[in-house]
Each structure stands twice: as C-alpha cells, then as structure tokens.
Amino acid sequence: QVQLVQSGAEVKKPGASVKVSCKASGYTFTSYYIHWVRQAPGQGLEWMGIINPNGGSTSYAQNFQGRVTMTRDTSTNTVYMELSSLKSEDTAVYYCAREKHGDCWFDPWGQGILVTVSS
Amino acid sequence: QSALTQPASVSGSPGQSITISCTGTSSDVGGYNYVSWYQQHPGKAPKLMIYEVSNRPSGVSNRFSGSKSGNTASLTISGLQAEDEADYYCSSRTSSGSYVFGTGTKVTVL
Numbered sequence: 001q002v003q004l005v006q007s008g009a010e011v012k013k014p015g016a017s018v019k020v021s022c023k024a025s026g027y028t029f030t031s032y033y034i035h036w037v038r039q040a041p042g043q044g045l046e047w048m049g050i051i052n053p054n055g056g057s058t059s060y061a062q063n064f065q066g067r068v069t070m071t072r073d074t075s076t077n078t079v080y081m082e083l084s085s086l087k088s089e090d091t092a093v094y095y096c097a098r099e100k101h102g103d104c105w106f107d108p109w110g111q112g113i114l115v116t117v118s119s
Numbered sequence: 120q121s122a123l124t125q126p127a128s129v130s131g132s133p134g135q136s137i138t139i140s141c142t143g144t145s146s147d148v149g150g151y152n153y154v155s156w157y158q159q160h161p162g163k164a165p166k167l168m169i170y171e172v173s174n175r176p177s178g179v180s181n182r183f184s185g186s187k188s189g190n191t192a193s194l195t196i197s198g199l200q201a202e203d204e205a206d207y208y209c210s211s212r213t214s215s216g217s218y219v220f221g222t223g224t225k226v227t228v229l
Contacts (some may be wrong), residue, residue, distance in 0.1 A: 020206075037165075043223070044208065044223040045157075045210075047218040050218075059216060104153035104155070104170075104171075104212045105210070106155070106167065106210070107164075107170075107176065108166075110164065
C-alpha cells in the first residue's frame with residue numbers, strides 16, 4: 001500500500017538546522033509531487049513547499065524562502081526537508097504529503113515529525 | 120498569503136447535519152475548483168475527505184459532501200456521528216501556484 005514514513009523526532013537549539021526525511025513506498029516515486037506542511041502546537045496547518053522527485057525542481061512558500069531546502073534521493077525513494085536558522089517558533093510537527101501531478105490535493109500524509117527548538 | 124477563514128468551532132447532536140464554511144478570495148477559493156478538505160483527529164495526520172470541491176475519495180463516507188459558491192467553499196457532514204468529532208481544514212491552490220489552508224474548525228458531537 002502507499003506509504004510515506006517519516007524520520008524520528010528532533011530537538012535542536014536556536015540557530016541550528018534540522019534535516020528530516022520522508023520515505024515513499026507502494027507507488028512510482030517520480031510520478032507524484034511531495035509537499036511539506038507544518039503544524040505548530042495547537043495551531044493550524046501551514047504549507048511550506050513542494051518538490052518534484054522527477055528532476056528535483058522545488059517551489060517554496062514565501063514565509064520560508066531562504067531558510068528551507070527540499071531535496072530528493074531517487075535511489076532510496078526519499079525526500080528531505082532542511083530548515084535552517086531555527087527559532088522557537090519553528091517548533092512544530094512537520095508532515096510530508098503526496099500529490100499526483102496536477103491534482104492539487106494531498107493524499108496520503110506521513111505520520112509527522114515533531115521538531116522542538118529549545119535552548 | 121493569508122489563511123482561509125473557517126469558524127473556530129461547530130457542534131451538533133448525533134444524526135444532525137452541520138456545515139463548515141471556508142472563505143477565501145478570487146485568487147484562491149474563488150478562482151479554482153481545487154478546494155480540498157481534511158479531517159484530523161488529535162495526534163494524527165490529516166486525512167483527505169473531499170477533493171476538487173465536491174469529490175469524495177474511495178473509502179470516505181457519503182455523509183461528507185462539499186460545495187462552493189463564489190469565494191466560499193463548504194463541507195457538510197450529515198447524520199453526524201461520534202467518530203466525526205475532529206478538526207477539519209480546507210485547502211486551496213492559489214494564483215501564485217502555492218497552497219493555503221484554512222484556519223481550522225473543531226467539530227464537537229454533543
């Protein structure tokens with residue numbers, strides 16, 4: 001079955017970077033986009049950006065421009081999201097989610113990764 | 120890009136119908152039929168409930184339906200059940216090619 005399995009929880013200090021992963025299985029990796037969405041504690045969902053595993057092109061939300069980098073490894077069907085210059089406000093659960101090219105909806109989602117930024 | 124506007128909470132008794140609104144602009148909700156809805160139970164990942172305004176994925180109950188008029192989309196849950204108690208988020212593609220989510224609505228089954 002289609003699955004997106006994300007890496008484990010992270011704890012980082014302010015100013016550091018974090019790199020999290022999302023491993024896809026059960027479908028053709030390069031036929032679907034991967035989005036990253038985050039959710040701060042008790043808050044709503046926030047779209048961060050998208051990567052096309054077929055070629056690696058990316059598009060980032062304006063709020064994260066210059067701080068986020070999304071990459072992929074087609075040999076392991078894995079997408080990575082790195083966020084730099086972390087602040088306490090970046091404490092959140094980070095989700096990856098799949099989109100079939102041009103469908104504009106997200107299904108399924110990974111289980112989420114809690115990233116905690118604290119001194 | 121500002122978040123789409125949803126009511127903070129909606130409640131109903133079992134068996135009743137409720138409707139959640141999602142208001143955007145002509146640059147997102149009003150400009151495209153790319154509105155989707157997600158259900159999120161506490162501590163869980165969101166789950167797709169409606170795509171392209173009114174389509175239900177396989178496996179989603181037909182008690183869930185979606186519609187759109189102008190810049191406002193709506194999700195209706197009919198025959199409300201205890202298991203429907205969750206947070207619900209709308210989402211839309213925008214004119215800039217990005218995506219925006221709604222502020223979220225907590226549904227309570229009385």
